[in-house]
Amino acid sequence: MDLDPRLARTFREAAITSAVSGRPDPGALAALRASGLLATAVPREYGGAGGDASDVNRVVERLAGLNASLAIMAFQHFAVSSRIAEWGTEEQKGKLLPALADGSCLAASAWSEQGAGAAKRNVSSTAVRGADGTWVLDGAKSFTTTASVADLYLVLVRTGPPQDDPGSGYGTSGQTFFLVDACNPGLVPDLSLDLVGMRGSATGFVTMRECVVGDTDRLGPEGHAARIIAGVRESGATLGAVAVGVAQAAFELLVAHQRKRGGLASPVVRDRLVPLATRVESARAMVERAGARSSSDPGMTTLHSKLHASEAAETVCLEAARMLGSAGYTVASELNRLLADARAVALMGPTNDLCRELVASTWPN
Template structure:
């Protein structure tokens, strides 16, 4: 029928997420936007949903999903609950790194738990003063005579802090290089897998974020945090190689941004439908233009996940840049078309705008993405 939502909104697709769970995820997003705290009940449902096994190989109990499937799951979650989607994204990233670089014992012990949701993983890479590229780390790991390591330092903007069971921590094990280079990370850095029960690791959720308020993003301190050498992920001093592989994988934060853009667009269309404004040619023209922008972002994310371009790493960087810009643009346009409703504190579009802006700041930040892209060009 003319003027219906579906006339202008053919980008809506069905998800694989149970409808009842989807409704609870949306409600949780609304609650955590107010409280600024993670939702333990919804996290428990995510753990039991089977989705956390997406990036774990089948031989270890997971779904064996490729980067394209990881991006699809992240997008679907982001349409419902952006904070939860970024927690899932980080979990998938750690799962993939263990699947690629883990020792046989690490894979055997950790991957089945990451797949069934009994272990939720987080990445602790960022720290104050390290820069967006993580080239100047202050946190260190020192090997003791008995072969164990002692980690000391502090990490900032760690998603899933306090609710994760396992942290992938980036520290310096060698001398700080005089020329750290122009990539992501630097020589002399090493990854360790640290159990949340380690008494030397202390999370802190005192950050009061504007966006992704339910993502449990905070600080993680390490004070005389003792770990075994078997907790090291990959070769000593070569974390930069692992980081480089993350970009090449095709899994992209652009998927989070696409989900946020879709959520804002759906909110707008539903509002206009209730007000019988969808038959207006002007409104329909603007909506179609917005839908096309979202589809362009989705297409780039899908291309990154397919790794079909000549340089998949560059495509992954471009996908984050483009999708995060589109998400913020769609949220701002939706706020304008909602009129006074879009400028109330209770409006969902303002929550989504904060989430969209947060994606741009997540590592690699958009500024670093631009730097990495430009670094391939001749001077």
């Protein structure tokens, strides 16, 4: 997928700026909103591009090669768009999807919270239904990407006690999703987190204090958020696409450096480059397979793609750093940002540890 050169330059320059400031770049965010890319996962009948998981993965990979922070923000936007398209009421779809497509509404997911665990099974944020049918949300979410710059949040809360379940998977019964407008006075974002990687992703906290929403803002059946979460993995859209974009950018940086120094004339250098190129291509192939949903178990392929691609990205970045030598051992080196971003992918939900747990849970004793 090709981007307009000026847009690509804007995104790349913003990545450099945000790596220093630790804040999202307003110009890059405005350019992303106006680019038309945010329409990727919205059905055509609502003004979108009607893209599938393969299209989402390709867009995310391309963005990640320029600006991983923007890529993860776009990924979350696509995830929310897809969930609304799949589970939303006709009213929700008619109101929200056109705005999500044209970029006037930027969406974020607020699922994680301290103490909930990687699998989001111990969520303490609550929603209590009032006598008038409205809900009051209270609690705090952590590591929410696009916090403070999003217009819409998909919030995971507890609406009832969990029922008996096997204790594996992501989420649990008794949990419900709500769509909360950023203008709601009961929702307060906080960007006090100072992350090492993805520093321009506006990842922070979101606090809900007597946050009142209507039952029309509920997404999907009450108490059955786990069903929606399961569908996310089955969709084939994968954070592995972010890792592939980062790995490709690191490899291209290394090749450009070696070419400039005349290193490509050396058989030794070329021999060390080949396995790195192979890692990038194998990670891309795994991500493409996840997006195509061609396997007998698409959800498992999505987990494998995230694991493989994120580990490949870290390996490529580390080996590139070794080959760059002192040229990469400076604060200004772009490779250091790419390495930090590659490490961040492994910690994003589902974290690599949880991915391994979910894969291992399929094997009988």
